Amino acid sequence: xxxxxxxxxxxxxxxxxxxxxxxxRKPSPPAAQDAAATSRLQExxxxxxxxxxxxxxxxxxxxxxxxxxADWKGYFNVASYAPYFNVDTDVVVDRLISSIYPMDxxxxxxxxxxxxxxxxxxxTTLVFMLAAFGNYATYLMQNKKDLDIWNFDVGYxxxxxxxxxxxxxxxxxxxxxxxxxxxxxxxxxxxxCMWGYSLFVFIxxxxxxxxxxxxxRWVIIALAGGASSWFIALNLKECTEGADLMVLMAxxxxxxxxxxxxxxxxFFA
Amino acid sequence: MSHNxxxxxxxxxxxxxxxxxEIESLIHAAPSPATVLPxxxxxxxxxxxxxxxxxxxxxxxxxxxLPAASIPISVSVSxxxxxxxxxxxxxxxGFGPPPNTLTEPVWDTVKRDLAxxxxxxxxxxxxxxxxxxxxxxxxxxxxxxxxxxxxxxxxTLSWSASVKKSEVFAVAFAVLAAGAIIxxxxxxxxxxxxxxxxxxxxxxxxxxxxxxxxxxxxxxxNVILKIVVVTITLTWxxxxxxxxxxxxxxxxxxxxxxxxxxxxxxxxxxxxxAID
Numbered sequence: 001x002x003x004x005x006x007x008x009x010x011x012x013x014x015x016x017x018x019x020x021x022x023x024x025r026k027p028s029p030p031a032a033q034d035a036a037a038t039s040r041l042q043e044x045x046x047x048x049x050x051x052x053x054x055x056x057x058x059x060x061x062x063x064x065x066x067x068x069x070a071d072w073k074g075y076f077n078v079a080s081y082a083p084y085f086n087v088d089t090d091v092v093v094d095r096l097i098s099s100i101y102p103m104d105x106x107x108x109x110x111x112x113x114x115x116x117x118x119x120x121x122x123x124t125t126l127v128f129m130l131a132a133f134g135n136y137a138t139y140l141m142q143n144k145k146d147l148d149i150w151n152f153d154v155g156y157x158x159x160x161x162x163x164x165x166x167x168x169x170x171x172x173x174x175x176x177x178x179x180x181x182x183x184x185x186x187x188x189x190x191x192x193c194m195w196g197y198s199l200f201v202f203i204x205x206x207x208x209x210x211x212x213x214x215x216x217r218w219v220i221i222a223l224a225g226g227a228s229s230w231f232i233a234l235n236l237k238e239c240t241e242g243a244d245l246m247v248l249m250a251x252x253x254x255x256x257x258x259x260x261x262x263x264x265x266x267f268f269a
Numbered sequence: 270m271s272h273n274x275x276x277x278x279x280x281x282x283x284x285x286x287x288x289x290x291e292i293e294s295l296i297h298a299a300p301s302p303a304t305v306l307p308x309x310x311x312x313x314x315x316x317x318x319x320x321x322x323x324x325x326x327x328x329x330x331x332x333x334x335l336p337a338a339s340i341p342i343s344v345s346v347s348x349x350x351x352x353x354x355x356x357x358x359x360x361x362x363g364f365g366p367p368p369n370t371l372t373e374p375v376w377d378t379v380k381r382d383l384a385x386x387x388x389x390x391x392x393x394x395x396x397x398x399x400x401x402x403x404x405x406x407x408x409x410x411x412x413x414x415x416x417x418x419x420x421x422x423x424x425t426l427s428w429s430a431s432v433k434k435s436e437v438f439a440v441a442f443a444v445l446a447a448g449a450i451i452x453x454x455x456x457x458x459x460x461x462x463x464x465x466x467x468x469x470x471x472x473x474x475x476x477x478x479x480x481x482x483x484x485x486x487x488x489x490x491n492v493i494l495k496i497v498v499v500t501i502t503l504t505w506x507x508x509x510x511x512x513x514x515x516x517x518x519x520x521x522x523x524x525x526x527x528x529x530x531x532x533x534x535x536x537x538x539x540x541x542x543a544i545d
Contacts (some may be wrong), residue, residue, distance in 0.1 A: 078457050085458040088521040117459070121529060128536040151452060152543045154436045157444075 084116040084189065089231055099197040099231060106231070107194070107238045114189045118252045119196020123168045126199055129206045130164070131156040134267030140212040141269075150172055156267060163266075167245075167259060171252075178248055184240050194239075198256065202263065209268045216269060225260025229253035288406055310406040393474040395507045410466060415473015418480050420447045424535070425483040429544045441540060448533040450475060454524050461518035471513050472530070477504040479534065484543045495542045503538045 037079035073082040095118060098106050134156050142150045172191035179186045207216050233253045240249075343348065372380060389411065419442060427438040453468040482502030486495045510530050518526040 078454060082458050082460060085460070087525070088519075089524040090521075092525060117455075120455075121532075124529070125532060128532065128539075132536065132539045144317075151432050152430070152545060153432070154433050154440050157440045158436075258350060258449070 009152065011193065081116075084114065084145040087115040087117055091115075094187070095197060096200055098228065099200045106197070107190075107235045108191060110193050110197075111239075114187070114193040116189070116192065119168055119192055119199075122196050122200050122203070123164045126202055127157070127160040127164050128205070129203055129268045130160040130202060130263065133206050133210055134160070137210050137212070137268045140210065142214050145204075159266065163259075163262070168192070168199065171195060171255060175248065175252060179240065179245070182245055182248070184245065190239065194235050195232070198228050198235075201227050201231070202260070206263070206268075209264070217264065221260050221264040221268075229256040232256050281479075294359070308541075382413055383410070385409060385411055386417070389414055389470070389474055390477060393471060394477050394505075410464075410470035412466065412470060412473070415449070415470055415476070418473055418476040422476060422480050422483055425487050426540060426544055429483075429487045429541075431545065437540075437544060441537070444533065444536065445473075445476065448529075451515065452529050456514065456517050456528055459518050459522050459526055461522075461526060463513075463517040468513070468517075472510065475506045475510040475534075476537075478502040478509070479537055479541070482538075486541050490545070492542075497540045499542050503534055506534050 013247065065105055090116070091113075093113075095106070095109055097107060133153055135152055138153075139150050142148075169192070172195045173188065176188045176191050201224050205220055208220050211220075230253070233249050236249045343372065422445065423438040423441040426441045427434045430437040449469050449472040452472060453463065453465055456463050456468065457465070479499075479502050482498045485498050489495075507530070511527065512528050513528055515523045
């Protein structure tokens with residue numbers, strides 16, 4: 001871990017936190033590396049005619065020639081993932097809002113600057129909300145039925161974490177490989193970004209699912225699942241740009257709806 | 270055997286012995302200074318060290334220079350260890366090397382660490398004039414305090430739970446420990462400037478109010494009281510963590526860095542309320 005932080009500009013400062021000036025996010029690399037980093041964002045994952053090797057972290061060592069040797073070290077270097085977190089508060093809020101509002105401008109927003117901040121914290125928030133509100137909702141339902149056997153189920157945390165993190169990481173990767181297999185070149189980071197933001201609609205839905213009326217719960221989850229699937233389908237269509245892969249898009253939507261149903265059945269029973 | 274012995278005429282008379290005998294005879298014979306002295310340090314330094322306080326088994330019989338005549342060394346055969354590697358517990362009386370923390374009494378070490386925990390706690394969690402200066406607060410960070418607070422919170426939650434006690438502890442510990450690491454990485458990835466362990470230390474110390482809250486909730490099992498207590502301690506924890514985290518990142522990304530901190534504390538607060 002030490003080596004990763006040697007690249008950060010503050011490693012020479014011991015025990016003090018310098019004040020942040022207005023215009024420095026990463027002070028040492030000048031605009032050249034920023035440009036290189038963002039340009040490499042377009043290439044990620046590796047180019048079709050290229051080496052076909054594994055994941056290439058962009059913006060690792062400053063020079064492109066050194067990358068062959070230092071390639072594997074880029075995985076463990078925190079600074080090499082920093083370009084994916086290059087967003088401000090207002091950008092994130094804007095993306096969140098456009099993920100639930102049914103317009104199709106989302107993909108254009110993330111095309112130039114896909115971020116991993118959104119997916120990471122949306123899934124984490126969802127884990128906590130599902131566990132917390134799921135417990136509370138089952139408590140309310142048991143209260144209504146006048147049963148006295150409710151216990152706080154800590155297992156909800158583990159289940160929520162496994163399901164949400166697994167879904168958010170594995171499903172986009174699988175679809176990425178399927179798209180590659182059918183010949184359409186996509187970007188894995190954009191898929192992760194898109195699927196992550198598609199889960200945002202479940203956060204207000206899980207708050208609403210506290211209402212202990214069973215019929216209303218089903219309506220709410222159907223609406224949320226539908227909105228999320230619609231979002232996925234729309235954005236997949238836009239990013240694949242006419243490649244005729246309706247099967248994949250349909251299956252992605254169905255999977256999203258299945259996730260919504262699973263959330264209802266497992267956590268908000 | 271004598272027949273074979275006569276065939277090969279040894280060049281050196283001592284090779285008639287077995288190897289072990291040869292070695293022993295060499296030891297017992299008068300050694301040339303060149304072979305022995307390099308292993309021995311200059312003597313005067315040794316003489317000043319009070320032998321009575323030394324627990325190190327320095328064989329006294331080998332101290333004086335080996336005489337030319339062979340003296341049977343019965344104590345030890347190996348050359349005397351160089352004293353630089355032997356830590357003689359001299360203490361702070363000014364003699365020899367300065368006192369090192371390896372040789373002080375355990376109570377001194379514990380007292381020093383406790384004092385540091387208390388002073389860090391006062392700096393981070395309680396109002397004091399240095400709070401707003403991230404450089405001063407937690408300059409002397411340590412990880413013992415956070416460790417105690419996290420484990421204490423896990424234990425308290427585990428005691429409060431009526432079922433699945435060990436899973437409750439596991440979830441609490443994992444959320445807090447992994448959460449602190451991930452929060453720090455989050456700030457670093459957003460382009461902020463913090464020291465990794467200093468931030469871990471701070472997030473651990475800010476758990477102290479929640480510890481107090483969890484203890485109160487364990488002792489008194491009223492839901493309304495729990496909600497009130499947890500709300501108060503939650504705001505206290507967040508207030509403690511706020512200046513450090515917000516100063517570490519670009520102001521345009523302040524909310525992005527602070528939100529996960531609140532998320533973690535709120536989820537722990539919820540655990541405290543809901544565990545029954």
